[in-house]
Amino acid sequence: MKKIEINSTHNKEAINEILEISGERIQDCMQCGKCSAGCPASESMDLLPHQAIRLLQLGQLDRLKESNTIWICASCFTCGQRCPREVDLSKLMEAVRLTIIRRVGASKLKADDVPNLLDNKIPQQAIVSAFRKHHK
Ligand code: SF4
Ligand code: SF4
Incomplete structure:
Protein backbone atom coordinates (compact mmCIF):
# COMPACT_ATOMS: atom_id res chain seq x y z
CA MET A 1 0.00 0.00 0.00
CA LYS A 2 1.27 3.48 -0.86
CA LYS A 3 2.43 5.42 2.21
CA ILE A 4 0.73 8.78 2.76
CA GLU A 5 2.92 11.56 4.12
CA ILE A 6 1.01 13.42 6.79
CA ASN A 7 1.56 17.01 7.91
CA SER A 8 4.99 18.35 7.17
CA THR A 9 5.88 21.23 9.51
CA HIS A 10 5.44 23.69 6.65
CA ASN A 11 1.99 22.36 5.82
CA LYS A 12 0.94 22.38 9.46
CA GLU A 13 1.67 26.10 9.66
CA ALA A 14 -0.14 26.79 6.41
CA ILE A 15 -3.14 24.68 7.39
CA ASN A 16 -3.34 26.40 10.78
CA GLU A 17 -3.42 29.70 8.89
CA ILE A 18 -6.24 28.38 6.69
CA LEU A 19 -8.21 27.29 9.76
CA GLU A 20 -7.67 30.66 11.40
CA ILE A 21 -8.82 32.61 8.33
CA SER A 22 -11.84 30.41 7.69
CA GLY A 23 -12.89 29.75 11.28
CA GLU A 24 -13.89 26.23 10.17
CA ARG A 25 -13.26 22.88 11.88
CA ILE A 26 -11.99 20.42 9.26
CA GLN A 27 -12.02 17.57 11.79
CA ASP A 28 -15.83 17.76 11.85
CA CYS A 29 -16.04 16.56 8.24
CA MET A 30 -17.10 12.91 8.08
CA GLN A 31 -16.63 12.55 4.30
CA CYS A 32 -20.31 11.99 3.56
CA GLY A 33 -19.96 13.63 0.13
CA LYS A 34 -23.12 15.77 0.33
CA CYS A 35 -21.08 18.87 -0.50
CA SER A 36 -19.77 17.29 -3.70
CA ALA A 37 -23.20 15.94 -4.67
CA GLY A 38 -24.71 19.43 -4.54
CA CYS A 39 -21.81 21.47 -5.90
CA PRO A 40 -22.84 23.13 -9.22
CA ALA A 41 -19.21 23.43 -10.32
CA SER A 42 -18.01 19.92 -9.48
CA GLU A 43 -17.98 18.71 -13.11
CA SER A 44 -15.17 21.12 -13.90
CA MET A 45 -13.14 20.36 -10.78
CA ASP A 46 -10.22 17.92 -10.79
CA LEU A 47 -10.83 17.28 -7.08
CA LEU A 48 -14.34 17.11 -5.67
CA PRO A 49 -15.14 19.35 -2.68
CA HIS A 50 -15.16 16.47 -0.16
CA GLN A 51 -11.79 15.35 -1.54
CA ALA A 52 -10.46 18.86 -1.06
CA ILE A 53 -11.34 18.87 2.63
CA ARG A 54 -9.92 15.36 3.00
CA LEU A 55 -6.58 16.61 1.71
CA LEU A 56 -6.66 19.35 4.34
CA GLN A 57 -7.37 16.74 7.03
CA LEU A 58 -4.37 14.73 5.82
CA GLY A 59 -2.10 17.75 5.59
CA GLN A 60 -1.78 17.30 1.81
CA LEU A 61 -1.98 21.00 1.11
CA ASP A 62 0.37 20.95 -1.88
CA ARG A 63 -1.94 18.61 -3.78
CA LEU A 64 -4.88 20.88 -3.07
CA LYS A 65 -3.00 23.99 -4.17
CA GLU A 66 -2.08 22.30 -7.46
CA SER A 67 -5.70 21.45 -8.24
CA ASN A 68 -8.05 23.67 -10.23
CA THR A 69 -10.78 23.13 -7.64
CA ILE A 70 -9.93 26.10 -5.46
CA MET A 93 -11.68 27.36 -0.32
CA GLU A 94 -11.48 31.11 0.14
CA ALA A 95 -8.85 30.72 2.86
CA ALA A 106 7.26 35.01 -1.75
CA SER A 107 5.98 37.84 0.42
CA LYS A 108 2.69 39.07 1.76
CA LEU A 109 0.51 41.04 -0.64
CA LYS A 110 0.74 44.77 0.06
CA ALA A 111 -2.23 47.08 -0.48
CA ASP A 112 -0.16 49.28 -2.82
CA ASP A 113 0.49 46.28 -5.09
CA VAL A 114 -3.17 45.45 -5.66
CA PRO A 115 -3.76 47.77 -8.67
CA ASN A 116 -0.79 46.14 -10.46
CA LEU A 117 -2.17 42.68 -9.88
CA LEU A 118 -5.59 43.33 -11.32
CA ASP A 119 -4.40 42.78 -14.93
CA ASN A 120 -5.17 39.02 -14.92
CA LYS A 121 -2.54 38.12 -12.34
CA ILE A 122 -5.09 37.48 -9.61
CA PRO A 123 -7.71 34.94 -10.68
CA GLN A 124 -10.99 36.77 -11.11
CA GLN A 125 -12.70 34.22 -8.90
CA ALA A 126 -10.57 35.22 -5.92
CA ILE A 127 -11.60 38.85 -6.29
CA VAL A 128 -15.29 38.01 -6.70
CA SER A 129 -15.32 35.64 -3.73
CA ALA A 130 -13.52 38.15 -1.51
CA PHE A 131 -16.08 40.77 -2.53
CA ARG A 132 -18.95 38.41 -1.63
CA LYS A 133 -17.39 37.55 1.68
CA HIS A 134 -17.20 41.16 2.78
CA HIS A 135 -20.61 42.21 1.46
CA LYS A 136 -22.84 39.48 2.87
S1 SF4 B 1 -18.11 15.59 3.08
FE1 SF4 B 1 -18.83 17.67 2.77
S2 SF4 B 1 -21.00 17.67 3.40
FE2 SF4 B 1 -20.04 15.82 4.26
S3 SF4 B 1 -19.36 16.40 6.32
FE3 SF4 B 1 -17.62 16.76 4.93
S4 SF4 B 1 -17.78 18.92 4.33
FE4 SF4 B 1 -19.77 18.30 5.19
S1 SF4 C 1 -19.04 27.06 -2.59
FE1 SF4 C 1 -17.64 26.13 -4.11
S2 SF4 C 1 -17.33 24.03 -3.44
FE2 SF4 C 1 -19.14 24.82 -2.37
S3 SF4 C 1 -20.89 24.19 -3.63
FE3 SF4 C 1 -20.32 26.25 -4.28
S4 SF4 C 1 -18.89 26.00 -5.99
FE4 SF4 C 1 -19.03 24.02 -4.91
Missing part, protein backbone atom coordinates in the same frame (compact mmCIF):
# COMPACT_ATOMS: atom_id res chain seq x y z
CA TRP A 71 -10.16 28.43 -8.44
CA ILE A 72 -13.26 26.82 -9.97
CA CYS A 73 -15.21 27.13 -6.69
CA ALA A 74 -17.76 29.89 -7.19
CA SER A 75 -18.33 30.59 -3.47
CA CYS A 76 -22.00 29.81 -3.91
CA PHE A 77 -22.31 28.47 -0.32
CA THR A 78 -24.34 25.41 -1.43
CA CYS A 79 -21.87 23.02 0.21
CA GLY A 80 -22.12 24.72 3.58
CA GLN A 81 -25.90 24.65 3.42
CA ARG A 82 -25.95 20.92 2.69
CA CYS A 83 -23.31 19.85 5.21
CA PRO A 84 -24.74 17.82 8.12
CA ARG A 85 -21.71 18.79 10.24
CA GLU A 86 -22.01 22.53 9.55
CA VAL A 87 -18.64 22.75 7.80
CA ASP A 88 -18.58 25.70 5.41
CA LEU A 89 -16.31 24.49 2.65
CA SER A 90 -16.63 27.74 0.71
CA LYS A 91 -14.81 29.53 3.56
CA LEU A 92 -12.04 26.94 3.46
CA VAL A 96 -6.70 28.47 0.65
CA ARG A 97 -6.90 31.04 -2.15
CA LEU A 98 -5.91 33.80 0.26
CA THR A 99 -2.85 31.91 1.51
CA ILE A 100 -1.68 31.60 -2.10
CA ILE A 101 -2.39 35.20 -3.03
CA ARG A 102 -0.73 36.54 0.12
CA ARG A 103 2.49 34.85 -0.91
CA VAL A 104 2.71 36.28 -4.39
CA GLY A 105 6.42 36.96 -4.95
Whole structure:
Protein backbone atom coordinates (compact mmCIF):
# COMPACT_ATOMS: atom_id res chain seq x y z
CA MET A 1 0.00 0.00 0.00
CA LYS A 2 1.27 3.48 -0.86
CA LYS A 3 2.43 5.42 2.21
CA ILE A 4 0.73 8.78 2.76
CA GLU A 5 2.92 11.56 4.12
CA ILE A 6 1.01 13.42 6.79
CA ASN A 7 1.56 17.01 7.91
CA SER A 8 4.99 18.35 7.17
CA THR A 9 5.88 21.23 9.51
CA HIS A 10 5.44 23.69 6.65
CA ASN A 11 1.99 22.36 5.82
CA LYS A 12 0.94 22.38 9.46
CA GLU A 13 1.67 26.10 9.66
CA ALA A 14 -0.14 26.79 6.41
CA ILE A 15 -3.14 24.68 7.39
CA ASN A 16 -3.34 26.40 10.78
CA GLU A 17 -3.42 29.70 8.89
CA ILE A 18 -6.24 28.38 6.69
CA LEU A 19 -8.21 27.29 9.76
CA GLU A 20 -7.67 30.66 11.40
CA ILE A 21 -8.82 32.61 8.33
CA SER A 22 -11.84 30.41 7.69
CA GLY A 23 -12.89 29.75 11.28
CA GLU A 24 -13.89 26.23 10.17
CA ARG A 25 -13.26 22.88 11.88
CA ILE A 26 -11.99 20.42 9.26
CA GLN A 27 -12.02 17.57 11.79
CA ASP A 28 -15.83 17.76 11.85
CA CYS A 29 -16.04 16.56 8.24
CA MET A 30 -17.10 12.91 8.08
CA GLN A 31 -16.63 12.55 4.30
CA CYS A 32 -20.31 11.99 3.56
CA GLY A 33 -19.96 13.63 0.13
CA LYS A 34 -23.12 15.77 0.33
CA CYS A 35 -21.08 18.87 -0.50
CA SER A 36 -19.77 17.29 -3.70
CA ALA A 37 -23.20 15.94 -4.67
CA GLY A 38 -24.71 19.43 -4.54
CA CYS A 39 -21.81 21.47 -5.90
CA PRO A 40 -22.84 23.13 -9.22
CA ALA A 41 -19.21 23.43 -10.32
CA SER A 42 -18.01 19.92 -9.48
CA GLU A 43 -17.98 18.71 -13.11
CA SER A 44 -15.17 21.12 -13.90
CA MET A 45 -13.14 20.36 -10.78
CA ASP A 46 -10.22 17.92 -10.79
CA LEU A 47 -10.83 17.28 -7.08
CA LEU A 48 -14.34 17.11 -5.67
CA PRO A 49 -15.14 19.35 -2.68
CA HIS A 50 -15.16 16.47 -0.16
CA GLN A 51 -11.79 15.35 -1.54
CA ALA A 52 -10.46 18.86 -1.06
CA ILE A 53 -11.34 18.87 2.63
CA ARG A 54 -9.92 15.36 3.00
CA LEU A 55 -6.58 16.61 1.71
CA LEU A 56 -6.66 19.35 4.34
CA GLN A 57 -7.37 16.74 7.03
CA LEU A 58 -4.37 14.73 5.82
CA GLY A 59 -2.10 17.75 5.59
CA GLN A 60 -1.78 17.30 1.81
CA LEU A 61 -1.98 21.00 1.11
CA ASP A 62 0.37 20.95 -1.88
CA ARG A 63 -1.94 18.61 -3.78
CA LEU A 64 -4.88 20.88 -3.07
CA LYS A 65 -3.00 23.99 -4.17
CA GLU A 66 -2.08 22.30 -7.46
CA SER A 67 -5.70 21.45 -8.24
CA ASN A 68 -8.05 23.67 -10.23
CA THR A 69 -10.78 23.13 -7.64
CA ILE A 70 -9.93 26.10 -5.46
CA TRP A 71 -10.16 28.43 -8.44
CA ILE A 72 -13.26 26.82 -9.97
CA CYS A 73 -15.21 27.13 -6.69
CA ALA A 74 -17.76 29.89 -7.19
CA SER A 75 -18.33 30.59 -3.47
CA CYS A 76 -22.00 29.81 -3.91
CA PHE A 77 -22.31 28.47 -0.32
CA THR A 78 -24.34 25.41 -1.43
CA CYS A 79 -21.87 23.02 0.21
CA GLY A 80 -22.12 24.72 3.58
CA GLN A 81 -25.90 24.65 3.42
CA ARG A 82 -25.95 20.92 2.69
CA CYS A 83 -23.31 19.85 5.21
CA PRO A 84 -24.74 17.82 8.12
CA ARG A 85 -21.71 18.79 10.24
CA GLU A 86 -22.01 22.53 9.55
CA VAL A 87 -18.64 22.75 7.80
CA ASP A 88 -18.58 25.70 5.41
CA LEU A 89 -16.31 24.49 2.65
CA SER A 90 -16.63 27.74 0.71
CA LYS A 91 -14.81 29.53 3.56
CA LEU A 92 -12.04 26.94 3.46
CA MET A 93 -11.68 27.36 -0.32
CA GLU A 94 -11.48 31.11 0.14
CA ALA A 95 -8.85 30.72 2.86
CA VAL A 96 -6.70 28.47 0.65
CA ARG A 97 -6.90 31.04 -2.15
CA LEU A 98 -5.91 33.80 0.26
CA THR A 99 -2.85 31.91 1.51
CA ILE A 100 -1.68 31.60 -2.10
CA ILE A 101 -2.39 35.20 -3.03
CA ARG A 102 -0.73 36.54 0.12
CA ARG A 103 2.49 34.85 -0.91
CA VAL A 104 2.71 36.28 -4.39
CA GLY A 105 6.42 36.96 -4.95
CA ALA A 106 7.26 35.01 -1.75
CA SER A 107 5.98 37.84 0.42
CA LYS A 108 2.69 39.07 1.76
CA LEU A 109 0.51 41.04 -0.64
CA LYS A 110 0.74 44.77 0.06
CA ALA A 111 -2.23 47.08 -0.48
CA ASP A 112 -0.16 49.28 -2.82
CA ASP A 113 0.49 46.28 -5.09
CA VAL A 114 -3.17 45.45 -5.66
CA PRO A 115 -3.76 47.77 -8.67
CA ASN A 116 -0.79 46.14 -10.46
CA LEU A 117 -2.17 42.68 -9.88
CA LEU A 118 -5.59 43.33 -11.32
CA ASP A 119 -4.40 42.78 -14.93
CA ASN A 120 -5.17 39.02 -14.92
CA LYS A 121 -2.54 38.12 -12.34
CA ILE A 122 -5.09 37.48 -9.61
CA PRO A 123 -7.71 34.94 -10.68
CA GLN A 124 -10.99 36.77 -11.11
CA GLN A 125 -12.70 34.22 -8.90
CA ALA A 126 -10.57 35.22 -5.92
CA ILE A 127 -11.60 38.85 -6.29
CA VAL A 128 -15.29 38.01 -6.70
CA SER A 129 -15.32 35.64 -3.73
CA ALA A 130 -13.52 38.15 -1.51
CA PHE A 131 -16.08 40.77 -2.53
CA ARG A 132 -18.95 38.41 -1.63
CA LYS A 133 -17.39 37.55 1.68
CA HIS A 134 -17.20 41.16 2.78
CA HIS A 135 -20.61 42.21 1.46
CA LYS A 136 -22.84 39.48 2.87
S1 SF4 B 1 -21.00 17.67 3.40
FE1 SF4 B 1 -19.77 18.30 5.19
S2 SF4 B 1 -19.36 16.40 6.32
FE2 SF4 B 1 -20.04 15.82 4.26
S3 SF4 B 1 -18.11 15.59 3.08
FE3 SF4 B 1 -18.83 17.67 2.77
S4 SF4 B 1 -17.78 18.92 4.33
FE4 SF4 B 1 -17.62 16.76 4.93
S1 SF4 C 1 -19.04 27.06 -2.59
FE1 SF4 C 1 -17.64 26.13 -4.11
S2 SF4 C 1 -17.33 24.03 -3.44
FE2 SF4 C 1 -19.14 24.82 -2.37
S3 SF4 C 1 -20.89 24.19 -3.63
FE3 SF4 C 1 -20.32 26.25 -4.28
S4 SF4 C 1 -18.89 26.00 -5.99
FE4 SF4 C 1 -19.03 24.02 -4.91
